[in-house]
Amino acid sequence: MPSITPPSTEGILYYTLPTFTFHSGATFPNITIAYRSFGTPTSPHKILIPTCYGSRINTTLTFTSPIPTPHGPRPAALSTHHVIVAAMLGNGESASPSTTPSFPLRLDYRDCVRAHHSLLTQHLGISHLDAVVGFSMGAQQAYYWACIFPAFATSIIPICGSARTSPHNWAFLEGPKAALVNSADYADGKYKDRGVKPLRGLHAFGRAYCAWAMSAAWFRQRLWGEVEGGLGLRHWRSL
Known part of the structure; x- marks a missing residue:
């Protein structure tokens, strides 16, 4: 990959x-x-x-x-x-x-x-x-x-x-945040003390955030090939 x-x-x-x-x-x-x-x-x-x-x-x-x-x-x-x-x-x-x-x-x-x-x-x-x-x-x-x-x-x-920050923005931000902080490898914020990176949590955060970060038109035009070195959609949306 x-x-x-x-x-x-x-x-x-x-x-x-x-x-x-x-x-x-x-x-x-x-x-x-x-x-x-x-x-x-x-x-x-x-x-x-x-x-x-x-x-x-x-x-x-x-x-x-x-x-x-x-x-x-x-x-x-x-x-x-x-x-x-x-x-x-x-x-x-x-x-x-x-x-x-x-x-x-x-x-x-x-x-x-x-x-x-x-x-x-x-x-x-x-x-x-x-x-x-x-x-x-x-x-x-x-x-x-x-x-x-x-x-x-x-x-x-x-x-x-x-x-x-509006209530709607707060609600949106809490969604990806919940995906990160509730992951097993986030370890309630003590991941560094355990010598690990919360990769599962970060991937879950990216998956929850990707449709908010970019517009429907961005996805329709398949513009993910122009970012992150031309990686495919499956990889991009897991970042």
Whole structure:
């Protein structure tokens, strides 16, 4: 069976918070934040882009790459800005259940925002942002930036994100989640302590999520052959 290419780690840097207190009240040592700079790092114009659900740093749209046109490449909107893409807690690049022993079961957007604020101020020496730009869950983090640190960013630019998760969205998310956490190899979240990966749970999660992630038209056009290296539908929907 074809394998899936692991996420790129090119250019990713890490900053470790010696101690971090989560919104739940739990305090943990050595919470790592993954990030990468794009665009023009020497620019005084700073943009933060937190990752969204399912995204990694190097798959996040940064608005810094030249845009191809019939008349040649055109500069991107943020090519002259310093764009920092920071991985949200729990995404597998920053501190997550898969990388951090006894990682808190309850994670809050406020945790992600406060961790990224520490990255910017304590490590990168940034005291002000031109904007926080986010897509989906990244957009929801942008809303929280405006609430928690209202003077830190001149603007927030939420893209395809709600200020509050709707009851319907909650219900949808709980379905695939139940498929994962009730699997035998998930072991009530203690899978890493047992030295295993919850592959059965992850496959069940992917099977439950696949029809939500893509549209009916996507399936009718058999577009699964254009993703994940052209794998067949049976393999794709089990991811």
